[in-house]
Amino acid sequence: MADANEPVSVVGIPSRVEYTYSPGRATTRFLRAIEQKRLMGQRCTGCGKVYIPPRGACPRCGLPTDEEVELTDKGTVVSFTVVRVPSENIQLELPYAAGSILLDGADIPFQALLRDVEVADVRPGMRVQAVWVDDAELQPSFTNIKWFHPIDEPDVPFEKFQEHL
Ligand SMILES: [Zn+2]
Incomplete structure (x- = not known):
């Protein structure tokens, strides 16, 4: 039994935070x-x-950035990571890959899940396209894109996307 005069150094306190996010005009x-x-x-x-x-x-x-530009849902994997370590917040079967996707016409990539491909086959320069939720499930959310998957197009050479890493 611990000494009653010894200071307590660790206390577990379950907590939960809910908040409302205002996305602003551009993100809206x-x-x-x-x-x-x-x-x-x-x-x-x-x-x-x-x-x-x-x-x-x-x-x-x-x-x-006042000019609106409509982009395709096709892009290029500019970098990626393979997740092999389980976590209570990850519901996906391991291993899986997440990539930095540069949409055609965009100058910065964003992160997305890569599926319908073996993780060993994921590579920078791989051409991919968004896989969307069913139309009935569409909402104002990036989660409308379930993941990106490979398409039958030639890889993009590193020199063409190196400035967008
Ligand atoms: Zn600028």
Whole structure:
């Protein structure tokens, strides 16, 4: 039994936090579009870079990204990771791959799950396309895209996407 005079050093306290997130104007436009299976990015008025999801301003120039740009749901894997370690928050069968996907016409990649492919076959430059939820399940959420999977197109050479890593 612990000494009654010894300080307690660890206390377990179960807690839960709920919060409401206000996405702002740029992300609201993105979410309204993705609800209709459309991927809307925004172009910087200064450097011309296209951001998706847009945040309303270019982190490089500090200028607004006022021009809306509709992008395809096809892209290129620019980097990836393979998850092999179980976690209570991961419901997927291990191992699985998550990739940094650069949509065609975009200048920054975003993270997405990669499926319908063996993890050993995932590689930078691999061409992929979004797999969407059924139309009846569409909502204003990035979760409308279940994952990306490979398409029958030639790999993109590293030189073509190296500046977008
Ligand atoms: Zn810019």
